[in-house]
Amino acid sequence: MPPVSPTAALGHGVGLRRPHWAELLQQPERVDFVELLADNFLGRGGAPARMADRVRETWPCVLHGVALSIGGPAPLDTDYLDAVAALARRTGARWYTDHVCFSNAFGVELHELVPLPCTREAVRHVVERVKQVQARLGPGLPFGLENATTYLRFPQDELGEAEFLTEILNGADCGLLLDVNNVYVNSVNHGFDPRAFIDALPLRRVLQIHLAGHEWVDGTIIDTHGTTMIPEVLDLYAYTLERTGPVSTLVEWDNRIPPLDVLLAENDRVRARAAAVLCGGGAA
Amino acid sequence: MTLRETQRALVACFRGETAIETAAGVLGVDPARLAIYARMVEGHVRQAVAAMFPETLSALDPSVQPALDAAFYTAHPPSGWSLDAAAGPFPAFLEGYLPDRVSETDAAFLVELARFEALLAEVALDATVEAEGTPPVGHGPYVLNPTLIAVEVEHPIVEWLVAAPRPATLPPRGPARTVLVFRHPERDTACFQAATDDLLFAVKIAADGLDPDDAARAAGLPTDAARAAMTNALALGLVTGA
Numbered sequence A: 001m002p003p004v005s006p007t008a009a010l011g012h013g014v015g016l017r018r019p020h021w022a023e024l025l026q027q028p029e030r031v032d033f034v035e036l037l038a039d040n041f042l043g044r045g046g047a048p049a050r051m052a053d054r055v056r057e058t059w060p061c062v063l064h065g066v067a068l069s070i071g072g073p074a075p076l077d078t079d080y081l082d083a084v085a086a087l088a089r090r091t092g093a094r095w096y097t098d099h100v101c102f103s104n105a106f107g108v109e110l111h112e113l114v115p116l117p118c119t120r121e122a123v124r125h126v127v128e129r130v131k132q133v134q135a136r137l138g139p140g141l142p143f144g145l146e147n148a149t150t151y152l153r154f155p156q157d158e159l160g161e162a163e164f165l166t167e168i169l170n171g172a173d174c175g176l177l178l179d180v181n182n183v184y185v186n187s188v189n190h191g192f193d194p195r196a197f198i199d200a201l202p203l204r205r206v207l208q209i210h211l212a213g214h215e216w217v218d219g220t221i222i223d224t225h226g227t228t229m230i231p232e233v234l235d236l237y238a239y240t241l242e243r244t245g246p247v248s249t250l251v252e253w254d255n256r257i258p259p260l261d262v263l264l265a266e267n268d269r270v271r272a273r274a275a276a277v278l279c280g281g282g283a284a
Numbered sequence B: 001m002t003l004r005e006t007q008r009a010l011v012a013c014f015r016g017e018t019a020i021e022t023a024a025g026v027l028g029v030d031p032a033r034l035a036i037y038a039r040m041v042e043g044h045v046r047q048a049v050a051a052m053f054p055e056t057l058s059a060l061d062p063s064v065q066p067a068l069d070a071a072f073y074t075a076h077p078p079s080g081w082s083l084d085a086a087a088g089p090f091p092a093f094l095e096g097y098l099p100d101r102v103s104e105t106d107a108a109f110l111v112e113l114a115r116f117e118a119l120l121a122e123v124a125l126d127a128t129v130e131a132e133g134t135p136p137v138g139h140g141p142y143v144l145n146p147t148l149i150a151v152e153v154e155h156p157i158v159e160w161l162v163a164a165p166r167p168a169t170l171p172p173r174g175p176a177r178t179v180l181v182f183r184h185p186e187r188d189t190a191c192f193q194a195a196t197d198d199l200l201f202a203v204k205i206a207a208d209g210l211d212p213d214d215a216a217r218a219a220g221l222p223t224d225a226a227r228a229a230m231t232n233a234l235a236l237g238l239v240t241g242a
């Protein structure tokens, strides 16, 4: 039997984006859980604060962030972490995730998930900082790291990306937000086998899965989160689920945000594929 | 290269201190891929400005904007995670940037419009009024919207924003006028109204906890006028029923 994450699977959800707030509240049963982009809620009153309260009443939720800069050189921003923890209390969030990357360095905020070289030095640095995050958040709010899209590879890389992630996750005893689309995007952009990559990860640590659409721009796949996902990504998702068992799975759509029905149809497509895999009959 | 050296080289590239080709050579990475990040990093700031200042940007000569975006990005590196904070210095930046590039009249209007849009963004998302225990203002039949602020502007900002179609030229400074800015109590959107006598009267009634009829009589006004002012203020979300 495949290992199951200790944080029980929440089903199939979507990243909650503002154009959909009101409409989704009218049909809450269409999703099993939602993910809030924490950075869009932190320190904000008004509509985001009101929505955070509605989320708590309506769905199980998880928090996702883009600004932790877990691999950055500056000390971790404890005010930011405390605000995340407060938002988690307000929304009843089950866990909080950010990316393996850096986004702030030498006093400059980049607002971008910039890749780290896959070196042992970077592993040590990130592991140490994940432990700081876990200590700050406490045991009530599990923390997970997402494998990011990376358009760069560095000549000093000592480890493959899967090995790099594995050493971080095992070293810090940390959950994995496995973005299956990111695996696919990186596999094409950097030329590796995405299934072998999945096989090489510590899948017992998978806390959640992300799925999204991507686009080709000038010979590179860009992780735009602006379209439906291609069959190859859905196939890789099925391949992953066969090895993990049920995992909370979330569809991200952040650019050219479509009507809610389009997003929900995408979520239903994922749900059907997961059911086929997990309830028998599905094959990657 | 150490992690820190790598990060320093990347940041120098993204900040435009090192050319892409040079940085790619130092880092040993593909310059085309490095350029993707450089574009995205700058793009986040541009998008934050576009989100906070849509009206100001729409009023700018389109030929000015690309260079303006780049100059703002260079002049104001964001230091914190908040994209709102990244866009925050834009009005002050315009004050220095525009006078050499557009007419004095236009520059003055655009700077004030940008400040006004920054205020709208602040009012829309201000968290202080949600702090627990904030007492409602007013103790009569109406409660003043706790997000309300009054600002003085030197240009006909409200008139320009609501004009359809917009006039072909930007208006000059005029007499100072007061604008009421507040967050709608149900829709949570930032709203603004020119401070007419009727609205100011309604604000006073709510803030002082007065009965509208008593207030009308004390001011020598018909009670119907006071009631109409309250009805209007309620509809606008400037006051709420107690």
Ligand SMILES: [Fe+2]
Pocket (backbone or CB within 6 Å): A146, A179, A210, A252
């Ligand atoms: Fe993701």
